Amino acid sequence: MFDRGIEIKTPAQIESMREAGLVVGSTLELLRSTVQAGMTTAELDALAHDHIRSQGATSNFLGYHGFTGVICTSVNDEVVHGIPGTRTLQDGDIISIDCGAIIDGWHGDAAITVAIGDVPDEVTELMRVTEQSLWDGIAAARLGGRVSDISHAVETSVRAQGDYGIVEGFTGHGIGSAMHQPPNVPNVGRPGRGVKLVKGLALAVEPMVTLDTPNTRTLADDWTVVTTDGSWAAHYEHTFTLTDTGAWVLTALDGGKARLEALGVPYGGH
Incomplete structure (x- = not known):
């Protein structure tokens, strides 16, 4: 630990987080390829539960402050924290699927938004803009930088691509031996502020x-x-850390290599 109770992991602990992250990543890819109109959100949750368990991991969502699912399923105007249940997905919906897993006491956390069938072009673009802002945020992180460098990059990315709303009441967060830890990682802000980015710090970045x-x-x-006005929302999230050579996205199956290199950012994984 260092100031403000922020947890700094050893390389071995980061490796355990990578194992948890791979479970999260593979679960989300399974759900992305499976979800379709006519399924209920509870059916998606059951698939996720079985897959997480089959990988020797446990869910960090199930039972969290009484939450009853292993994933959050947030549909259309639902931004985050939707509870899996009897809702049947329809053609034209979008769904944010947020998932977490624990291996040997270490956590991973990520989210994707998936279109069910055909959705309007403006919704497809919303999803693209949101995911791009996630990667732009991670790409802005450098050893010796500050948490708000990520926040500023997320905000700048979104603002440059259209007149969208950026949810400020919910943020990304530190992660490690618990799913939610300090520091918060806002999705708006001026650069050069907040906690210093150092090796062993792991963060979950999640623009909404x-x-x-x-x-x-x-x-x-x-x-x-x-949303208060019923407008639709997209949500993406990854857990990442910084190494001597660059960013390593612990919940991306390829460690984030393809997206980071496309942005001209060094890849820090192995």
Whole structure:
């Protein structure tokens, strides 16, 4: 640990986080390839539960403050924290699937947004913009930099691509021996502020971007967060760390190599 209770991992602990991250990544890819109109969100959750267990991992979502799923399933205007249940997915929906796993006490956390069948072009573009902002945020991280360098890059990426809402009430976070740790990683901000980026620090970056208002409210289930005006939202997340050679995305199956190199950023994994 160093100041403010922030957890710095050893290389061996980061390797365990990579193992957890690979479980998360493979679970999300399974769900991406499986989800279709007519499925319920509970059926998706059951698939995720079986896969996580088959990989020798446990879920960090199930039971978290009473949460009843191993994934969050947030559909259309639901931004984050949707509870899996009886909702049947329809052609034209989009769904954010947020997933986490634990290996040997170390956590991974990531999210994707998936289109069900044909969706409007503006929604496809919303998804692209949101995912791009995630990668631009990670690409801005450098050893010796600051957490808000990531925040600024996410915000700048989104603002440059259109008039979108960026949700500020929910943020990325530190991660390691617990799923949520300090520091927070906001999706807006000025660069050069906040915690210093050092080896052994692991962060989950997760932009949430909307077609209109960024304002949200929480439903009566005390979990599901929706936009106040019903506008649709996209959500992407990865867990990453920095090594001497660059960024290593622990929840990406290829470690983030392809996307980082496409952005001209050194890859720090192996």
